[in-house]
Amino acid sequence: MEIRPILSAMLRNKTGPVLVALQVALSLALLANAMHIVNERRAVAARPSGLLDEAATFYFEAHNLNNDTPEQMLATIRRQSELLRAVPGVASVAYVSQMPMSNKGSTSSFSVDRNPQGQTTSLGMYVSGDSLVKTLGLQLVAGRDFLPGETVDVDESALRTPPDTMIITKAVADKLWPGASAIGKTLYFGSGEVPGARIVGVVERLQTAHAQVGDLGEYAMIMPARLYGEAGALYAVRAEPGQRDRVMKEAEQALRAASGSPMILTARTVEDDRKSRYRADMALSWMLVTVSALLLLVTCSGIVGMASLWVTQRRKQIGVRRALGARKLDILRYFIIENVMITSAGVVGGVLLGVGLNQLLVTKLEMARLPVPYLIGGAVMFWVIGILAAYGPAWRAASTSPALATRSL
Amino acid sequence: MFGYYFMLGVRSLRRNPFLTALMVLTLAIGVAASVSTLTILHVMSGDPIPSKSARLFVPQFDNGQLDEYSPGAEPDDMQMSYPDAANLLRSGQGERRTAMYNIQLPVEPTRKDLPAFNAAGLAATRDFFAMFDVPFRHGQVWSEADDARGADVIVLGHAMAEKLFGQTNPVGQRLVLTGHPYTVVGVIGPWGPLPRYYKLIGASRFGQGEDFLIPFASAIGHEVPHAGSMSCSGKRDSGYAALLGSECTWIQFWFETRSQAERADLQAFIDTYASEQRKLGRLKRAAPNRLYDVMEWLEKLKVVANDSKLSAWLAFGFLALCLINTIGLLLAKFSVRATEVGIRRALGASRADIFRQFMIETGVIGLTGGVLGLALAFCALALIGMQSKGMATIAHMDWKMLVVTFAISVASALLAGFLPTWRACQVTPAIQLKSQ
Numbered sequence: 001m002e003i004r005p006i007l008s009a010m011l012r013n014k015t016g017p018v019l020v021a022l023q024v025a026l027s028l029a030l031l032a033n034a035m036h037i038v039n040e041r042r043a044v045a046a047r048p049s050g051l052l053d054e055a056a057t058f059y060f061e062a063h064n065l066n067n068d069t070p071e072q073m074l075a076t077i078r079r080q081s082e083l084l085r086a087v088p089g090v091a092s093v094a095y096v097s098q099m100p101m102s103n104k105g106s107t108s109s110f111s112v113d114r115n116p117q118g119q120t121t122s123l124g125m126y127v128s129g130d131s132l133v134k135t136l137g138l139q140l141v142a143g144r145d146f147l148p149g150e151t152v153d154v155d156e157s158a159l160r161t162p163p164d165t166m167i168i169t170k171a172v173a174d175k176l177w178p179g180a181s182a183i184g185k186t187l188y189f190g191s192g193e194v195p196g197a198r199i200v201g202v203v204e205r206l207q208t209a210h211a212q213v214g215d216l217g218e219y220a221m222i223m224p225a226r227l228y229g230e231a232g233a234l235y236a237v238r239a240e241p242g243q244r245d246r247v248m249k250e251a252e253q254a255l256r257a258a259s260g261s262p263m264i265l266t267a268r269t270v271e272d273d274r275k276s277r278y279r280a281d282m283a284l285s286w287m288l289v290t291v292s293a294l295l296l297l298v299t300c301s302g303i304v305g306m307a308s309l310w311v312t313q314r315r316k317q318i319g320v321r322r323a324l325g326a327r328k329l330d331i332l333r334y335f336i337i338e339n340v341m342i343t344s345a346g347v348v349g350g351v352l353l354g355v356g357l358n359q360l361l362v363t364k365l366e367m368a369r370l371p372v373p374y375l376i377g378g379a380v381m382f383w384v385i386g387i388l389a390a391y392g393p394a395w396r397a398a399s400t401s402p403a404l405a406t407r408s409l
Numbered sequence: 410m411f412g413y414y415f416m417l418g419v420r421s422l423r424r425n426p427f428l429t430a431l432m433v434l435t436l437a438i439g440v441a442a443s444v445s446t447l448t449i450l451h452v453m454s455g456d457p458i459p460s461k462s463a464r465l466f467v468p469q470f471d472n473g474q475l476d477e478y479s480p481g482a483e484p485d486d487m488q489m490s491y492p493d494a495a496n497l498l499r500s501g502q503g504e505r506r507t508a509m510y511n512i513q514l515p516v517e518p519t520r521k522d523l524p525a526f527n528a529a530g531l532a533a534t535r536d537f538f539a540m541f542d543v544p545f546r547h548g549q550v551w552s553e554a555d556d557a558r559g560a561d562v563i564v565l566g567h568a569m570a571e572k573l574f575g576q577t578n579p580v581g582q583r584l585v586l587t588g589h590p591y592t593v594v595g596v597i598g599p600w601g602p603l604p605r606y607y608k609l610i611g612a613s614r615f616g617q618g619e620d621f622l623i624p625f626a627s628a629i630g631h632e633v634p635h636a637g638s639m640s641c642s643g644k645r646d647s648g649y650a651a652l653l654g655s656e657c658t659w660i661q662f663w664f665e666t667r668s669q670a671e672r673a674d675l676q677a678f679i680d681t682y683a684s685e686q687r688k689l690g691r692l693k694r695a696a697p698n699r700l701y702d703v704m705e706w707l708e709k710l711k712v713v714a715n716d717s718k719l720s721a722w723l724a725f726g727f728l729a730l731c732l733i734n735t736i737g738l739l740l741a742k743f744s745v746r747a748t749e750v751g752i753r754r755a756l757g758a759s760r761a762d763i764f765r766q767f768m769i770e771t772g773v774i775g776l777t778g779g780v781l782g783l784a785l786a787f788c789a790l791a792l793i794g795m796q797s798k799g800m801a802t803i804a805h806m807d808w809k810m811l812v813v814t815f816a817i818s819v820a821s822a823l824l825a826g827f828l829p830t831w832r833a834c835q836v837t838p839a840i841q842l843k844s845q
Contacts, residue, residue: 015828019737026730030723037719065515065525067588156647230634262525264515283796284716291727294438298727301431302734309741357726365715365722 006338017342020306024346024382027299029353032378033361034288034295036370041285044213045278049100050169050205051270052137056091056244058269059099059236060084060251066261070155070229077226077233081130083258084235087251089243094135094236095226097127098209101273105209110187110221112176120190123172123219124208129153129226133167133203135236141170143183143201150200151224162189163225167201171218187221197223211277244269299382300389307339307393318397319405328398335394336387343386347379354378414766418773425742432738433778436825439731440782440818445789446717446724448810452803453615453713457602458542462703465540466664466672468497468679470686471696472656486640487610487710488658491629492691498534498625502678503664503671505540508625509533510660511611513636516621517585518573528569529636530621531608532628538564538597540665541607546570548580548595551624555594559626563591569620570596587631591623603802606703608661609710611637615803635659656691664700676700728817732825739771739829750833751841760834767830768823775822779815786814 010017051057064076077095084093098105109120126132133145145167152163166187173182188196206220239247248267255265311318318331358370422429456462472490489497494508509531517525537543538550547570551562563586570579570593579593601617632649641657666675679698686692701709750763787806794801806814 015740015832016737019733023730023733026726026733030726030730034723063515063527065517262517264525264527279796280716283793284720287720288723291442291723294442295727295730298435298438298731298734301435302737305431305741306737309744313744361719365719367715367719
C-alpha cells in the first residue's frame with residue numbers, strides 16, 4: 001500500500017484535506033443528530049390512539065343558543081343522539097365529554113386508597129353517556145364494557161354524584177397494580193373524600209385529549225355518565241368504513257334541520273385533530289429532512305470540487321507517473337485511498353463532534369440522547385459517499401494520457 | 410480603486426460560471442436557512458412592549474395544599490384563584506392593575522342575515538387598555554363605575570366590529586352574549602402584540618389580538634365559564650359560587666408600576682398580603698411569592714420553544730458547513746489565478762492591493778449570495794407560514810432582519826474569502842513569472 005507517500009504528500013499541502021475533513025465532520029455531526037430527532041418525532045406522531053378506525057371517526061360540538069332548563073337539555077341530548085344514529089352509514093354514536101388528541105379536555109386526580117396524604121394519579125377523564133368502547137372501537141383486554149344499567153344521568157349544575165363503575169386503560173392498570181388484575185379494584189376521586197368507583201374493564205389503549213409524549217399520554221379512564229346542564233354537547237360518531245365525508249355532511253344537515261333554536265355546530269374529524277396535535281413535530285421533522293438533504297448535497301459538492309482541483313493541479317505529476325510505468329489502476333487507487341484517508345479523519349472528528357453536539361442538545365434543549373447506531377450509520381454513509389464522490393475525478397485523473405500531460409514540461 | 414475592483418469582481422463572476430454559481434448557491438442556501446430560523450426566533454423572543462416591559466408584573470402565589478409539598482420548591486401554578494384576584498384588584502397597589510380570564514362565547518348579532526358564531530375574548534378590567542397600550546378606533550374604554558357594577562358593555566376588536574357592523578361606527582349598538590344584551594362602547598384599532606404576552610396561558614401564544622373584551626365583573630356576574638386551563642388543589646363543590654370561593658386557579662393578573670424602582674414596594678406588598686392570608690388559614694405552603702416582569706414571564710413560560718432554538722442552532726451549523734465549502738471553492742478559483750497575481754505584483758502592486766482586490770471580489774460573491782439567500786428565505790418563511798395561522802403571524806420579516814440577512818451573507822463571504830485571499834497574496838512574483 002502507498003499510505004506513507006500519500007500521507008507525506010498531504011502533509012505538504014494541508015489546507016485542502018483539512019477543509020474536506022472538516023466538512024465531513026460537521027455534516028456527520030449535524031446529520032446524525034437531525035436524523036435521530038426526525039425518527040423520534042415521527043415515532044411519536046405515529047403512535048396509535050387506540051381508536052379502531054380513525055379515518056371513519058369524527059365528532060360534532062353542538063351549542064344550542066336558548067335558555068333551556070337542565071331537563072330540557074337532557075332531552076335534547078337524547079334526541080340529537082337518536083337523530084345521529086338514524087343517519088344511514090353511521091356505525092355508532094356516543095355522547096362524550098372529550099376526544100383523544102383534540103387538545104381540549106379535563107383531567108382529574110385519583111388515588112388507590114383513602115389516605116389523604118397518599119399519592120394521586122392524574123387521569124384524562126372521558127365521561128360518556130353511551131358505550132365509548134363500541135363507538136371508538138376500543139379493545140377490551142380484561143373485564144367488560146359497562147352494562148346498560150350502570151350509565152347514570154348527572155346534572156352538572158347541581159351537586160355531582162359520580163357513577164360507581166369505571167374503565168381504565170392498560171397503562172393505568174400497569175402503573176397502579178403492576179402484575180395484578182385491576183378488575184374489581186377501586187379508585188377514589190382526589191385523595192378519597194368522595195366514594196370511589198369500581199373498575200369493571202381495562203382497554204388496551206385510549207390516548208388522552210392532549211396525547212402527551214410517554215406513558216402520560218395513555219393515562220385515561222372512562223365513566224358511564226350522561227353529563228347535562230351546561231350548554232354545549234359533544235357527539236363522537238363512527239361511520240362505516242370509507243363513508244365518513246358523506247355521513248358527516250348528512251348528519252350535520254339532520255342536526256341543523258331538527259334544531260328549533262339557533263345553534264353553533266362544528267364538525268371535526270379525528271384525522272384533523274391528529275394533524276394539528278402533531279403539526280409542530282411534523283414541521284420540525286420536515287425542516288430537518290430538508291436541511292439534511294442540503295447538507296449532503298453541499299458536502300458531496302465539496303468533496304467533488306476539491307478532488308477535481310487536486311487532479312487538475314497534479315496533471316503533470318500524473319503524466320510523469322504514467323510515463324514511468326504506473327497503470328491507470330494505480331492512479332485511480334492513489335486518489336481513492338487519499339480520499340478514504342481524508343474522509344476517515346472527518347468521520348472520526350464527526351463522531352466526536354456529533355456526541356458533543358448531542359450532549360449540548362440534551363443539557364440545553366432537553367432533547368434525547370443519541371443512540372450509537374446513528375453514528376455508525378452516518379460514518380458508513382460518509383465513507384461510501386466519499387469514495388463515490390472521489391471516483392469521478394479520480395477516473396478522470398487515471399485517464400490522463402501521459403503524452404499530453406508531459407508535453408508542457 | 411474600489412469601483413474598479415468592484416467591476417473586476419462582477420466580471421470575474423462570469424469567468425468561472427460553474428464554480429461561481431456553486432459558490433453563490435451554497436452561500437445563498439446557508440444564509441436562507443439561518444436567516445429564516447433566526448427570523449422566527451427573533452419574533453418569538455422579541456420584547457412585545459419595550460416602553461414598559463420592566464414595569465408590568467405578574468404576581469404569583471402558591472396556594473396548593475400542604476401534602477406533597479417540599480419546602481422551598483418554586484410555585485408551579487401560573488394562574489391565580491378568584492379570592493386572590495379580587496383582593497389584589499381592591500388593593501389599589503401599583504399605578505394600574507387588572508385581572509383577566511379567557512372566555513369563548515356564542516355571539517348573536519342583532520342583524521338577522523348573520524348566523525350566531527363563537528368568538529374568543531377576554532374578561533378584564535378597564536385598566537387593561539391603558540396597561541397594554543391598546544389603541545381605540547371608535548369610542549373609548551368603559552368607565553370605573555361600569556367595572557364596579559359589572560355593566561353589560563363591550564369593546565370589540567376591529568375585525569369583529571367589521572364583521573358585525575361593517576364600516577359604520579358601532580358605538581351604542583347592541584349585541585347578545587350568553588343571552589344578555591351588551592352595549593358597544595368602543596372598538597379597538599389594529600393591535601396584536603407578538604407573542605401575546607398578556608395572556609400566555611390557555612390561548613394561542615402567537616394569536617392576534619382579541620375578538621372582544623367585557624368587564625371582569627360582568628363576566629363573573631353572568632357566571633361566564635372560563636375557556637382555557639384550570640388547576641384545582643383541594644376540594645371544590647359544583648356550581649359557579651363554589652368555584653369563586655375555591656382555591657382553583659384560572660385567572661391571570663397584572664400590575665403596572667410607575668417606575669421600575671417600585672418593584673421592591675410591590676414585592677413587599679405581596680409578601681405582606683400572603684402572610685395576612687396565611688393568618689386567615691389560606692396559602693398554607695410557606696412558598697416564596699414571586700413577581701415577574703414581561704421578559705421574565707416570557708422566559709418562565711418558555712415562550713421560545715426548544716424546537717425553534719434547535720432549528721436555529723442546526724441552521725447555523727449548516728451555514729458553517731456552507732462557509733467551509735465556499736472556502737474550498739474560493740481556493741480553487743483563486744489558485745488558477747496565481748499567474749495574474751504574479752504579473753500584477755511584478756508591475757508594482759503591493760500585497761495590500763492584491764488583498765483588497767480579492768476581498769472585494771469575494772464581497773461581490775457574498776452580495777450576490779445574499780440577494781439570492783434573501784429570496785430563498787422569503788420562500789422558506791412563506792412555506793413555514795403555511796403550516797398554521799400562528800406560524801403565519803410569526804414567519805414574517807421586518808427591516809431589522811433584512812439588514813441582518815445582508816450582514817450575515819456579506820460577513821460570511823468575507824470570512825470565507827479571507828484564507829484564499831491570504832494564500833493568493835503569498836504568491837512570489839519571480840517564481841510565477843519564471844514558470845511562464
